[in-house]
Amino acid sequence: MSEANAGKALTVKVEGSSYARIPIRTRVVMPGDDLDAFIREYALDVVRDGDLLFVTEKIVAITQGRSYQLEEIHPRRLARFLSKYVTRTSYGIGLGMPETMEMALRECGTPRILLAAAVSAVTKLFGRSGDFYRVAGYKARSIDGPTAHTIPPYNTAVVLGPAKPTQVARHVQSLLGVRAEVAVVDINDVGGNILGSTLDSAGEKRLVAILKDNPLGQGHESTPLGIVRAV
Structure with missing residues (x-):
């Protein structure tokens, strides 16, 4: 695990519910890396039933050869x-x-x-x-x-942006072995977008609200994966 983006809290309240935003610190993803292996290495042991795993669009694109x-x-x-x-x-x-x-x-x-x-x-x-x-x-x-x-x-x-992000989210969900949702996200300091997910439209809207303050960052934090967990 890792610390959050500087100045950002690890919990947030949205629509009356509180959520933990849990960063997963990893090594740097390199061209030629396999996304499945990366998810197994860093996410499988920490994702629980009911969680949402969010994956930054950048690492998806890199593993697709789009860098x-x-x-x-x-x-x-x-x-x-x-x-x-x-x-x-x-x-x-x-x-x-x-x-x-x-x-x-x-x-x-x-x-x-x-x-x-x-x-x-x-x-x-x-x-x-x-x-x-x-x-x-x-x-x-x-x-x-x-x-x-x-x-x-x-x-x-x-x-570049990732290819077929919705299909990627569904595939990653199948790897987790628990009942968890998955989203491929593009988040920065001015907001964010859900590029593909296993959520419905209401769930995607709620996820944007949960992550809109960019709690993980995109730089030295080295946290291209994260978990949203109800608390």
């Missing part, structure tokens, strides 16, 4: 142009560098990215923000670029 070192990516001219107009934030670079924008063009298709850019350019004139990612979709939102706090070797890598 690329910057030198492997050769951005086209369009990617360099579009990336100049993306706002970089304190919690992630998003598509604000040519390499991440290039991967968005590949993942989402050039027409969709151009449409998202056009819509965003118009709506920003009226004070709206966020339309680029709303139009581009979750594949664009899920792309992680390198940041200062990213653990090596991913401080020089672009990681």
